Amino acid sequence: MLTEQQIYGIYVPVVTPFNTAGEIDLDSYQHYVNNIIKNSIQGLVVNGTTGESPTVTVNELQLLVNASRELLKSTSIPLIVGTGTNDTASTVARTQLAGELGADAVLVVVPYYSRPSQEGIIAHFRKAAEVGVPVMAYDIPGRTGIGMTVDTARTILEMENVVGLKDCSGSPHLVTELRRHGSKPVLCGDDLNFFQMLGSGAAGGMLASANVQTADFLKIYEYYAAGQLELSKAAFDELVPLMTLLFKESNPAPIKWLLSLNGEIASDTLRLPLMSISTGLQEELSAHLAEMHV
Numbered sequence: 001m002l003t004e005q006q007i008y009g010i011y012v013p014v015v016t017p018f019n020t021a022g023e024i025d026l027d028s029y030q031h032y033v034n035n036i037i038k039n040s041i042q043g044l045v046v047n048g049t050t051g052e053s054p055t056v057t058v059n060e061l062q063l064l065v066n067a068s069r070e071l072l073k074s075t076s077i078p079l080i081v082g083t084g085t086n087d088t089a090s091t092v093a094r095t096q097l098a099g100e101l102g103a104d105a106v107l108v109v110v111p112y113y114s115r116p117s118q119e120g121i122i123a124h125f126r127k128a129a130e131v132g133v134p135v136m137a138y139d140i141p142g143r144t145g146i147g148m149t150v151d152t153a154r155t156i157l158e159m160e161n162v163v164g165l166k167d168c169s170g171s172p173h174l175v176t177e178l179r180r181h182g183s184k185p186v187l188c189g190d191d192l193n194f195f196q197m198l199g200s201g202a203a204g205g206m207l208a209s210a211n212v213q214t215a216d217f218l219k220i221y222e223y224y225a226a227g228q229l230e231l232s233k234a235a236f237d238e239l240v241p242l243m244t245l246l247f248k249e250s251n252p253a254p255i256k257w258l259l260s261l262n263g264e265i266a267s268d269t270l271r272l273p274l275m276s277i278s279t280g281l282q283e284e285l286s287a288h289l290a291e292m293h294v
């Protein structure tokens with residue numbers, strides 16, 4: 001079970017590889033996740049936004065969690081499973097299932113599309129937390145259409161079983177206010193603001209970009225934690241051009257393209273409505289890799 005003390009450093013939200021027929025490609029998943037966990041990351045996140053969670057069925061979620069548990073069995077890396085949907089009942093059912101399958105925590109996003117009130121958001125998280133599996137709350141208003149106010153985030157973080165927050169709110173305001181009140185830990189989910197968010201009190205990052213050059217993302221955190229701020233900033237600045245390209249079109253399409261180019265996964269197939277990246281972005285990413293001699 002994930003504790004607050006374990007929420008720091010770099011958590012990697014992994015992609016869900018699909019074959020060209022659109023089915024889960026378990027061989028690619030095992031090969032690629034195995035390479036990710038060779039790095040000393042602090043957490044592995046399955047079926048997050050980067051894992052295309054809105055398209056993953058309950059049976060597939062079960063398959064992914066079982067495969068991940070197996071891959072992690074000889075490590076101490078915690079497994080966080082995305083179980084949040086825009087329906088409270090299905091979020092609760094997925095959270096229960098993830099707990100039974102051995103998830104160390106679940107990632108529960110603010111319910112999207114429905115635009116609930118702040119009271120509705122709080123009630124949603126209360127139901128998820130009552131399951132008893134540690135919950136990491138996930139605020140990403142740019143995707144969900146509605147976000148948590150500071151008061152809502154504080155109320156949710158005070159709930160029993162809620163262990164932390166993943167903050168993709170797009171500004172340091174939320175983390176600053178939460179940490180000022182001594183809240184539970186916050187991980188930055190806004191890759192291009194990672195360094196700034198560390199300065200504002202984030203305990204680390206849950207960064208889709210860390211699927212590539214994982215060791216370099218770890219360096220940003222490790223330098224920061226050691227008080228070597230200039231080295232941390234330099235390591236971050238070095239990765240800004242890559243992160244900018246990775247978020248130029250909808251995540252995880254650019255990351256899947258890069259992972260398949262590197263042979264980490266067999267195909268960059270996404271499930272509709274997401275589609276592979278444009279040829280323009282392919283050219284920009286290829287030019288960037290050539291410049292970096294990657």
Ligand SMILES: O=C(O)C1=N[C@H](C(=O)O)C[C@H](O)C1
Pocket residue numbers: 013045048049050051140143168189190191206207208209251252
């Ligand atoms: O899957 C995730 O977790 C993340 N999703 C965010 C997004 O796709 O907008 C980005 C963040 O890096 C991690």
